[in-house]
Amino acid sequence: MKPVKNYIERAIEPILMEYLIPNKAILLIGARRVGKTELINHIATKVKGNPVMLYGESDETRDLLKEKTTANYKRLMGEESLLIIDEAQEVPDIGIKIKLMLDTIEGIKVIATGSSAFDLTNKMGEPLVGRKTTFHLHPFAQMEFSANENYLETKSKLKERLIFGSYPELEQIKSIHKKVDYLKEVVSSYLLKDILAFEGIKNREVILSLLRKIAFRVGSEISVEGLGNELGISKNTVDKYLELLSKVFIIHKVTGFSRNLDNEITKMNKWYFYDNGIRNALISNFNMPDLRDDIGALWENYLISERLKLLSYTRSYASHYFWRTHRKQEIDWVEEKDGQLFAHEIKWNTNKTPKPPSAWVKAYPKASFNVITPDNYLDFIII
Numbered sequence: 476m477k478p479v480k481n482y483i484e485r486a487i488e489p490i491l492m493e494y495l496i497p498n499k500a501i502l503l504i505g506a507r508r509v510g511k512t513e514l515i516n517h518i519a520t521k522v523k524g525n526p527v528m529l530y531g532e533s534d535e536t537r538d539l540l541k542e543k544t545t546a547n548y549k550r551l552m553g554e555e556s557l558l559i560i561d562e563a564q565e566v567p568d569i570g571i572k573i574k575l576m577l578d579t580i581e582g583i584k585v586i587a588t589g590s591s592a593f594d595l596t597n598k599m600g601e602p603l604v605g606r607k608t609t610f611h612l613h614p615f616a617q618m619e620f621s622a623n624e625n626y627l628e629t630k631s632k633l634k635e636r637l638i639f640g641s642y643p644e645l646e647q648i649k650s651i652h653k654k655v656d657y658l659k660e661v662v663s664s665y666l667l668k669d670i671l672a673f674e675g676i677k678n679r680e681v682i683l684s685l686l687r688k689i690a691f692r693v694g695s696e697i698s699v700e701g702l703g704n705e706l707g708i709s710k711n712t713v714d715k716y717l718e719l720l721s722k723v724f725i726i727h728k729v730t731g732f733s734r735n736l737d738n739e740i741t742k743m744n745k746w747y748f749y750d751n752g753i754r755n756a757l758i759s760n761f762n763m764p765d766l767r768d769d770i771g772a773l774w775e776n777y778l779i780s781e782r783l784k785l786l787s788y789t790r791s792y793a794s795h796y797f798w799r800t801h802r803k804q805e806i807d808w809v810e811e812k813d814g815q816l817f818a819h820e821i822k823w824n825t826n827k828t829p830k831p832p833s834a835w836v837k838a839y840p841k842a843s844f845n846v847i848t849p850d851n852y853l854d855f856i857i858i
Contacts, residue, residue: 483646485514486619486788487610492518494608498577500585502599505612506724506749507665510643511588514612515559518586526557531565540572545579556582563587570602577606591669591723614750615641616784618857633849634764637777640752658756666753669723681706682716683757689726689746690757693772696743696799717746724749727783732796732809736838740799747776774823775807778847781856782808789858804832816842825850
């Protein structure tokens with residue numbers, strides 16, 4: 476295959492190439508429109524031969540894979556060794572079919588992509604235990620942009636990325652109005668597509684209302700019971716929707732950190748968006764940071780999403796939390812790795828540098844403490 480033009484190399488690509496080994500499968504999951512198809516097309520240009528490319532949403536693909544026999548799949552592969560299936564969750568019994576290929580076709584390598592974690596992992600999970608490695612593709616990360624731009628360019632684009640996020644197609648759109656139109660279209664046509672196909676869920680407006688309420692409360696602890704009361708649905712239904720929204724990579728949960736001190740809060744969680752642009756599209760606010768009263772929440776959401784990308788792509792297994800006491804002492808982001816605690820307070824305004832909360836210092840004297848601001852944020856989100 477020919478190389479993809481104007482391609483920004485994804486940070487996860489070298490890792491995928493490392494795990495592309497005979498008789499094993501790679502499962503690449505991520506939200507719709509984050510660049511999974513472009514990534515696998517690029518990988519296809521870097522391997523020997525001509526990989527067999529299939530698209531799960533195609534009737535032709537489903538027909539080709541329908542006959543579950545080794546002979547059928549060997550005919551499909553011919554002399555090639557790499558099979559790539561995009562949107563693999565659309566193929567019935569896909570996990571069983573890939574398992575048969577891996578078990579009976581010597582040297583075959585498989586990459587399967589999907590936008591729906593609860594669907595794809597369920598269909599892949601049990602049949603492919605021990606045969607697959609799962610990776611998450613995010614919207615573009617600053618660590619990926621930084622490979623193609625200098626420090627001044629990065630700083631000049633910060634405010635725009637706070638507002639419009641980092642979906643790959645936005646890089647080709649220069650007009651502000653067209654960027655807004657693109658994000659509104661993603662929310663309207665793609666954002667809930669997988670959820671609405673799951674178990675016949677039809678409450679689109681209720682789910683959108685839930686997302687908007689979370690968008691307005693980024694950085695704050697959220698009561699699930701309170702959300703249910705506001706939306707007129709049960710606490711269990713809210714929990715179900717939050718789980719589904721996290722499994723299609725729209726939002727993610729951050730829990731409270733505690734070592735069982737009496738004054739630490741752990742019952743409620745915070746919820747953040749994987750992408751600022753989606754968050755802003757949901758609340759229809761694309762004003763620049765200087766014109767916003769939610770810049771603190773916007774900055775916090777951006778840095779946490781970028782930090783998650785860094786941890787994911789560097790295969791770092793640090794656990795992460797927020798920390799708060801009943802006396803309202805708090806820290807935005809706490810990581811725990813190899814028995815060490817790393818506390819980070821996130822501030823947009825650099826006029827005043829906060830000190831670590833006294834209760835935190837007393838309880839965890841060996842923990843580090845840093846304040847992340849627009850002056851030093853790149854140290855927090857790139858290698």
